[in-house]
Structure formats: structure tokens, C-alpha cells
Amino acid sequence: MTLRVPLLFRIAALVAGTTALYAYIGQLVPQKEVQPPQVIELPDDLTTQDMIPIGAQIFQGKGLCSTCHTIGKGGSAGLRFPDLDGIGSRAATRIEGLSDVEYLGQSLYEPDVFVVPGFNPGMPVMNKPPLELTDQEILAVIAYLQSLGGAPSVTMQTELRWAAGGS
């Protein structure tokens, strides 16, 4: 004798089973809760060396820089945005008349003014929404970028002309 399951139950089981399957697939992928970024308070007396790890933290996190930029992947083929390995030494030579700090500052505040050859524009303005880095946070990021192959020289007192109150 075979047990005959009513049609409605079979359909309900199919709907619930299919839904459960997709919900299960959803549990298999990496689970990451993304919190809204908080302003990082940086005291004025930070040394340049202190600024580097904070800049690295902003680079990886709040600034979302690592979503696009790689460090140490080499070659532009295959990359959508420039690799930043050695940017600390290249920055001073990119645009004539701009120091490394000024070049990096311009790249963060006015990214479309100069686009690295071979790449499309696409860098967001870092001090505007949605990223909204503060001027102090941007200085810390510059310190970190200088440390990638160069000698960090930026300080918390460095005044960039694009920053609020900058010259």
C-alpha cells in the first residue's frame, strides 16, 4: 500500500524545500557585517611613524581603497586600477612641479585631474560623500602611501591646499 501525499502538501514541500535550498546557499558564502564608518580622531601630536599604521587601517577599511587598488600585483594588464606598490617613490615624479605629498593629496582630493596612463577615471573624491574622509585621515593615508617604497615626510601639521583651511 502506498501513502498518497495530498497535492497541496507536495507543492508546499517543494516551495519550502526550494526556498530552504537557496537560504542554505546563502549561508555558505562569507558572512561579513559591514558597520558604518566612524570618524577616526587623530591627535595633532602624532608622529609621521604613528600615522602610517593608522593610514594603513583607513586604506583597508573606511577609505575602501583596497577594494580597487592592489599592492604588489605588478603589471597593469589585468588590473582595473593602478597597483600601489612603490607609489612612495613614484609619487614625486608623476607630475612636474608637484612633490610626492602634493601629488598624493591631489590624487585623493581631485582624482580626475591626473589619471595614470592606461587606466580609466574612476577614483572617488575622498573628502566628499559617500567616503567623507577628514583632512586628518587623508594625511594619515598619505603617510601610509609614502611608506610604500618611499620615505614618509607628511605630518599632522602639513597643510594641503585642497583641505579645508588649506593654503
Next chain:
Amino acid sequence: MTRGKLVLGIIGALLALVATVRIAQWLVGGEYRTPQRADEAQTTPRDQGLADERAADEKADQARPYVPPDYRPFPKIGSRVAVWVLAQLHLLFAAFVLAVPLFAFIIELIGYVTGDKRYDKLAYEFTKLLSAAFSLTATFGAFLTFALVALYPKFMNYLMEVFSPTFLPYVLLFFFEAAFLYSYYYGWGKFSPRVHLFLGLMLNLVGTAIMFIANAWLTFMMSPAGVSEKGALLSLGDAFMNYTWMPINIHRMIANVAFGGSIAGAYAAFKYLQAKTDDERAHYDWMGYIGNFVAISAFLPLPFAGYWLASEIYAFSQTMGLTMMGGAFSWLFIIQAALIGNLFLAANYYLWLGMGRIEGVQNYQKFIKYLLIAIALCFAVWATPRSILASVSEVRAMGGSTHPVLGYLGVMSAKNTAVNILILSTFMSFLLFRRTGKEATVTWRRAGNLAQQAIFFGAAAIVIFYGIYGYFVEARVRIKFSIPQVLSVLAAMALITVIDVFLYRGARRTGEVRWGRLPRISQYTLIFIAVSFTWLMGLMGYVRSGLRQHWHVYGVMRDQSVDAFTPTLGFATQVVSVTVLVFFALLGFVFWIASLAGDHGHGDTEEAA
């Protein structure tokens, strides 16, 4: 001491305790009682003190300023999940209500032009599903509006500041939508065919206009325009026609048709499984086939509409685009690949089963295994992630989080190629189904077949060429390769279809279509497709909305609520699943109401079949 005395002693002690407490309560309660002989008008110092306190409280209450709340909480599940579920339910029913009139109108028009009454009946059968669905759409719409106003008052205030001039047209259009829908449905067989078709046309136009207005509100949240950096309105036109407005309009319209077709197919499957006679089965088999045909026909161009939407998102904000494809949401697209792969497999399986109901199918059945291999391979490539979840030792062994071989399949060059071949393969399944049981009689049939094969393999070659070439060029060049890939597939589908129409005009029938002779598994496949479509709609609705992350209006108005974080994908899929289950429970109600509606003016099912 006896046991009896001990019990009496305990009871006595308890009674003494109770008596002591009662006496103490009486004494304390009378502590400040007004003396019995005092004048009634005379108050005690305590009464005066209490009255003064009350007066002070009242004065403070009166002086309290009005502070409008930014947010209000929702019990248990929180405001965001409450609004999320309501919005999704509203959108699912709205999608259905907008889509069904579209293909019901087209089917009715085919019936009118060809004079075939079966099409008219089929269009009516589809329309029967609308009445209850329309009421549920409106109910959830109202529920959603009240929830938003109550739970997110500040944000809603801002949206009203920007979009209030669009509210009255929206309400008026909604009124017209109801008028056209009910006159279209209840007027079936009562108006002349042309008047009835006009009502159907107007129903579609008004419905589309409603969707376009609502899309302006939600796309503004995603890609705001026409406002200052601080959010002040500068141009309503720009706010309305923002970056993602038209891509969302097109994407939604196509997706709605695909979704609506799948739900109508599920209804037909349900009725097929319930059917008592062969004629009923024949009718609902045909209806299910048409529903699935509509769903898959609309589904094929959907990825191309998705490309356009994604490119507009990038054009508006690279940050948002990269959050979508490379950041917090990148893994969501692996879930999407699993869903779409399942949809393609199920749709093809249904078509292949369907070929079995046609005599003379053997000529074409041999191709199915090749199509299955192509589809399965493309599915596998599409679902391959770029980076893999791995332990530290596995990462070391691979030399990074990317697999040394499979990692190459996780990039866009491979995925674009896979999805285009997937679409071409499914199109071929359709073509085989269409040809089964027919033999072309035109003199140029050999040349026509060769031309179709050349176009098919030519398009596949173009897609694969650009897919491989993409690995060897810079990103700014590679990103443009999706355009020739897409265009070659679209052109191939259009050209092959046109040739096929002429090739099989006046074709000789080599076998009859035996409607109603499908195995029951085919009908469960239709229901599976409908559930998968619904789940996909829920998932993609989440990513579209979730891309704003901690912004109500991206870059303009920040979410300051406790729910401002982006939840895990696991949590999101759970919410989507619950919503889908609620939707199908309600859909059961819609199907039940539709089955009560009868068959006005169309005779019974047997006659029509």
C-alpha cells in the same frame, strides 16, 4: 510530639504571621488619613504637597517643546526588516499585477488577429489572477507607506520635500489603473473586442506610468541628482530622471514579465496537477507552456538590461559600483549565479520534457545532451568565485586566495562568456522545441539551415574570442568587450528567429502535439521555476537597495538609525526566504480566488481545449 500537633503548630504560626501582616498594613494605611472630624475643605500638608507636584508636572508638560523623532522602533524584528519585508511583498505583487496585463493583452491581440478563440480564453484565464493580486498590491502598498511614515519620519519628510509634486499624479494614475483593470476584467465578452483591447492597452500604459513614478523615488535614493551637496532640491526633473531611473525602468519591466510569466505558469501547473480530465490537462499544459515561454523569453535579454544598469551605477559612482562587484556584495553574485543556473537548467529541462509530447521528436532529442553539457559547463564557470574560502594552509598551498587554475574562471571575461553561451544554448532549446513535429517545405530549406548554423556558431565564436582576448588586454579595453559579446548574441537570436519563421512557414506536420501528455514532474518544474524567480527577485531587490549601505539617500542623507549597518548575506537570504514563503502562502489565496471566478462567457474548459 505527634505529627498532628506539628501540623497544627505550623498552621497556627502561618495564621499568626498573616494576622500580623494585616494589622501592620491597616496601621500603615491609616498613617496620613484625614482626621474624621476635620472640615472636608481643609487639606493636609501632604495633600497640598501632592497637588503642587501635579501642577508642576503639568506646567513642565505644557512647556515641553515638540522634538520630531528621526526614527521609531518596531518591536522584535526592528524597523528595517519590517519595511524590507513589506516592500518586497508589495513589489512582488506589483510586479505580477503589472506583468500579467502585458502578456494577457498580447495574447488577446493574437486571438483577435488570428480569430482563434483559444487565445482569448487563455488571456482571460491569466487576467482572472489579477483581481485578488491587485487588492493585495494595494494593501501592502498602504502598509508599506504607513510603516515608512511611522518608522522613518525624518527620511520620509525629506522624500516628500523632493517628490511631493509627483504624489497627486501617482494617486490619480492608481485610480485609473483600478478603473481600467476592473473594466478590463469584468468587461470580458461584454464590450466589442476593439474596445476591450483598448482597455487592455490603457491598463498597460497606466500601469507602466505608475511604475515609472515609483521608480523615480527609489532610484533617487540610490543615485540622487537635482539636489545640492546638502540635499536641497535644485531640479525636480533631474531628481526624477536620475542616473539609474531608466535602466531600472527597463530592467524592471523585463523582469516583471519574466516573473509574471513564471507565476502564471505555476498557476497552470497547479491546475494541471488538480485536473480530472484529459481536456483540462491539455488546456493547463498549454497555459503552462505559454507562461514558461513568456518567462524565459523575457529572461533571456534580462542580463543585458542588467549590464546597462550596472554600467550606469558605475557611471554614477565608482564607489557604489565597486561595492557591488568587488566589495561587500561581490559574493551575492555567486548566489545569483546559482539561482540563474538553476533557472536555465529547469527551463531547458521543461522544454526537453515538452518535446516528448510531440510525435517525431527523435530527430532532435540527440542534441539535448550537447546542450546539457554546454549549459552545465557555463553554469559551473558562472558560479566560480574569484577568491576561494580556504584555510591558511590551503591559501599557502594555492599561493594566494585565488586558485591557480580555477581563479581564471572567476573573472568577468570568463563569466561574460559563460552567460552569453548559456543564453545561446537556451535559445537553441527553444528552437528545437519549435521545430519538433514539423518539416520545412520551402525550396531554400537547406540554405536556410546552413545560414542558421553559421550565425549560431559565428556568434558563439565571437563570444569566446572576446572572452579569451580579455585576458591579454588592459582593463579599460577589456571592459568594453561585453558590448560585442552581447550584440552578437542578440543579433544571432533575432536573425535565426526571422529565418526560422520564414523557413517553417507552411511547414508540413510530421507529428501532432499531444497537449496534456506531460509527466507530472514537468509541472513541479514549473513551480520550481516560479519559486526560483521569486527568490531571485527578492535577492536582487536586496542588493539594489543594500548598495546604499549606511545612506538613506546615497551621499546626501545618512542613515543614523541602529540598523545603519549592512547585514551578512546569510541574514539577508533568510529574510528573502521568509518573504518568499509569505508571498507563496498569499499566492495560494490568489489562486483559490481565481479558481472561484468561473469562466464568464467562455464555455467550459473542455470546450475551449
